[in-house]
Structure formats: structure tokens, C-alpha cells
Amino acid sequence: MHVLFVIDPLPSLKAYKDSSVAMMRALAARGHSLSVAYQGGLYLEEGLVKVVSQAITLVDGADLHDHAWWREREAARETVLSEFDAVLMRKDPPFDMEYVYATHLLEYAQAQGARVFNSGAAIRNHPEKLTITEFAPLTSPTLVTSDMARLRAFHAKHADVIVKPLDGMGGTGIFRLQQTEPNLGAILETLTDNGSRSIMAQRYIPEITQGDKRILLIGGKPVPYALARIPLAGETRGNLAAGGRGVAQALTPRDLEIAEAVAAGVAGRGLLLVGLDVIGDYLTEVNVTSPTCFVEITEQTGFDVAECFAVALEQAVAADPAGDAVGAGVA
Structure with a gap:
């Protein structure tokens, strides 16, 4: 090829x-x-x-x-x-x-x-933060809005929440708002551009201290290992770009349940490679632009993620030799 x-x-x-x-x-x-x-x-x-x-x-x-x-x-x-x-x-x-x-x-x-x-x-069609709303039973309580009053009410209800822009990457623009956050108003005003831009709020998941796990789906099948991106001490973001430490680990039964549910949900939509973010028992993002963590998983486990992807790509192309399926049949 x-x-x-x-x-x-x-x-x-x-x-x-x-x-x-x-x-x-x-x-x-x-x-x-x-x-x-x-x-x-x-x-x-x-x-x-x-x-x-x-x-x-x-x-x-x-x-x-x-x-x-x-x-x-x-x-x-x-x-x-x-x-x-x-x-x-x-x-x-x-x-x-x-x-x-x-x-x-x-x-x-x-x-x-x-x-x-x-x-x-x-x-x-799969914005990386919004796509989790298709799988609401797998997610922590979530709100997407630009309305300051709704965001304040969500914070009051859950007391400890994460807020983030819908178009951020690498942990940029993510804030943890605890119950007594003195800068609540200023943070919400900044992220929403004074109520003109929608953001996401999610109930804080304490298991972030154990890592924000990246689970890869290749050709609709989960890679058997995740990369747990563990935050620096005092941080709430596990992203490697934000200083997180990557530790590869075998998928848990819950990880596998989440991965298989998402794979089934997006099957046939033209997604050969998907990266899921999972904290504790909850799905937090579905990444489709350029999912990463191949090298870290391979180096730490011996499972060759890139080789797995290359084989899946060959199979996808062979299944569509005329180039007329427009991505159908891959998850």
C-alpha cells in the first residue's frame, strides 16, 4: 500500500x-x-x-x-x-x-x-467531549451549557466539579471547582466568555489520582492494555502534556465493559481508531482526531500497538478495494 x-x-x-x-x-x-x-x-x-x-x-x-x-x-x-x-x-x-x-x-x-x-x-461528527453523551449511563453526571446560572446550580448540587472547554486538548483550560472555590464566578466567566461559549461540567471523579486511562479501540476491538496517566502531586489533570506519568496496565472488567459498549455504539461510522478516556468507572472522553499512547503501551507491555493498527488498516483497505464504502464497516 x-x-x-x-x-x-x-x-x-x-x-x-x-x-x-x-x-x-x-x-x-x-x-x-x-x-x-x-x-x-x-x-x-x-x-x-x-x-x-x-x-x-x-x-x-x-x-x-x-x-x-x-x-x-x-x-x-x-x-x-x-x-x-x-x-x-x-x-x-x-x-x-x-x-x-x-x-x-x-x-x-x-x-x-x-x-x-x-x-x-x-x-x-464525533466531537471528542460531546460524544460521551451518547453513552450517558457510562459517564459521571455531565452538563453542557453556556448558561452561568445552570453551571452554578450544577456546582451547588455536586459540590466538587470539573469544568473544561469543549475544544481543548492536552488538559488546557481544565479547572476543578471545589465547594468553597472563591474564584467560581471568574473561572466560569472566563471559560464561557461571559456566557457566550458552551463548556462542559462534570462531577469530579476522585479516582483521577489513580490515573486518567487511555483505552484504544482499533478496528472495533480494544487493545488489552490501557495507559493510566497519573497526575502530578497536587494536580487534577492526568494528561501527559500536563506533566502526568504514564503507567500501562491491563484492562479491568469495567474498562472492557466501557470499551465494548462504545465500540458497538460507533460501529460502521468510519472510525478505525478511537481513544477512550476513562477515570475510575466512568467514560470521560471519546477521542477520534489523533489518539495517542501507542509507544508507551508498547514499551511497557510488549504489546505492539502500532503493528496491531497496521494490520487493521490492511484489513480495512482489503475490505474496501474500490474505495467506495466511505468508511463503512470499521468501528
């Missing part, structure tokens, strides 16, 4: 721990060709979705802490997106309007025969 990664600039990636790089390495090891493109390289001309792409080769034995782990194989070229055997949308948020436009272009490309994973429509 020739696989295109729509991705952030390669020099900006921390290759030694980046899940997209792990995917590339697994695919290259299985004999597949690689190209990369940036979001701005997607364009539509005379009805066809095209891309400016760069074919690359991974350097054998390269130090992944350095930037010389890849090299250009040939000059950049412009082509229709459907020419690639598979297109992986792996650009990190922010999920701004440019990202939304890109999902539309990817969706149009699928109608023209491109095989896109995760599909453009699936990424756009």
Missing part, C-alpha cells in the same frame, strides 16, 4: 514517542510506502480533491530523539487524494474551522474513491 499521512510538520514531532511515527514505522516494516502532507496541502480543484504530498523514507537505525529519522524520497508532487491506498488524518487539534474544512474535503475525497481513516465525516 501507499499510505498518506495528513500530519503536523515532521520536524515538530517527538519521534521517539509519537504514535503517528510508530504507525509509520510499523507500516514501513510491513513493506508499505509512505507519504506525508499538511492540512494546508489539501485543496479542491474543478470538483476533485487533491493534495500536495511528499514521499518519505524512514532512516534505518535513526536516533528518534533527533530530527534525521526520515528523508525525502522524491520531489513533492500534486495528485488526487484517491490515488493513495489509504489516507490517515493524523493532524493534532485545534479543531478550528480550517480543520472542519479539511474534514469536508476528506469526505468529498471519499466520495471520489479515497479511503480515509478516520473518515472526514466521522471526525467532524
